[in-house]
Amino acid sequence: YTSLLYDVRPDGVATITLNRPEVFNAFNDPLSYELQDALKQVARDATVRAVVLTGAGRAFCSGQDLKATQGQEKRSFYDSLHKRYNPIIRAMRSLPKPIIGRLNGVAAGAGCSLALACDVLIASEAASLIEIFINIGLVPDSGSSYFLPRAVGSLKAFELATLGSKVPADEALRLGLVNQVVPAEQLDDVTYALAARYASAPTKSIGLIKQMLNKAGTATLDEMLDYEAHCQQIAGESEDYQEGVTAFREKRKPVFKGV
Ligand code: T3D
Structure with a gap:
């Protein structure tokens, strides 16, 4: 550059x-x-x-x-x-x-x-x-x-x-x-x-949160409730979610990989 x-x-x-x-x-x-x-x-x-x-x-x-x-x-x-x-x-x-x-x-x-x-x-x-x-x-x-x-x-x-x-x-x-x-x-x-x-955070979730807040600027509550469910499904399928929950159960700090 x-x-x-x-x-x-x-x-x-x-x-x-x-x-x-x-x-x-x-x-x-x-x-x-x-x-x-x-x-x-x-x-x-x-x-x-x-x-x-x-x-x-x-x-x-x-x-x-x-x-x-x-x-x-x-x-x-x-x-x-x-x-x-x-x-x-x-x-x-x-x-x-x-x-x-x-x-x-x-x-x-x-x-x-x-x-x-x-x-x-x-x-x-x-x-x-x-x-x-x-x-x-x-x-x-x-x-x-x-x-x-x-x-x-x-x-x-x-x-x-x-x-x-x-x-x-x-x-x-x-x-x-x-x-x-x-x-x-x-x-x-x-x-x-x-x-x-x-x-070092759950990057995928942060990306989804960003998309949700972008959409919230123009969407209705009904649309956002649907979109939250859609995004939560994606976040819930991430490795970072597995790691977050496992770390909680094992009483340790999670190590998020952003995927
Ligand atoms: O394609 C299109 O045109 C559409 C898109 C439009 C989008 C836009 O962004 S329109 C707005 C364009 N920008 C401006 O109007 C800002 C112009 N700059 C200023 O008003 C002032 O420079 C500032 C308020 C930003 C800062 O003031 P100050 O007093 O702290 O600094 P300064 O002395 O004015 O600037 C320092 C130097 O930077 C100076 O150079 P020099 O004289 O020491 O050689 C100044 O000319 C240069 N500079 C600052 N802004 C610009 C610039 N040179 C070219 N373009 C600038 N925008």
Whole structure:
């Protein structure tokens, strides 16, 4: 890769780092397609059981690279979203493994959407989220219009999306936009402790839980009751379920393999 770093640790934690720090990890074409590819890699690689997504340098991601599109203001935004951004968000939400956003700095525009598409967000005190689209006359994209009202409610979502104001980490925590805020120097310890915990958890169940919560956003109670039964049948057939129950009976800690 030229625009991102990809690493898999022996404990099953993969890290994808957007690596264009000079433009606050803005998305140009190569970064968009490389991130799509990296998400396919983590899906394919059975040894990967948790993913950390982060940015190099001071920012998480500043969204579309506004320098790369100079002189192309008449290009197709429709194509840009369908080809470059939407596949990323779909791949993140359908990945049956947890994605932990390591929010090291500002997440703006599509970068904010990328953060909100993670399953867990651990933020540095220096981080912030900005639905910045309106500041350049655009509208929220890459899933922001879906994730934002679900996270903060419709009144606050309207405010954030129409004013494009910066939400600092502490306010993001209060609003339910991030899970935890930690001092910058503790960001790695906290993020990777959680990632390691997920990488030794019953991964199959976590993937199913993710699918269930995705579906719960639009389903009825009846549909969810059926879907729970369907997912529980799959979880109940996993080796990790056998191990969990056996370990309980033998009064020992379970060793989950993620299958
Ligand atoms: O295809 C499509 O266009 C459709 C998709 C749209 C999705 C979108 O994401 S639209 C939103 C695009 N993003 C933005 O509007 C954000 C632009 N950036 C900013 O407003 C600010 O940079 C930040 C609020 C993110 C951070 O501000 P600050 O003051 O902390 O940093 P800075 O000095 O502005 O930025 C640092 C450097 O990164 C700077 O470079 P320089 O001048 O030191 O050489 C800046 O130009 C560069 N940078 C930051 N964001 C972008 C960028 N360069 C290109 N594109 C960026 N998005």
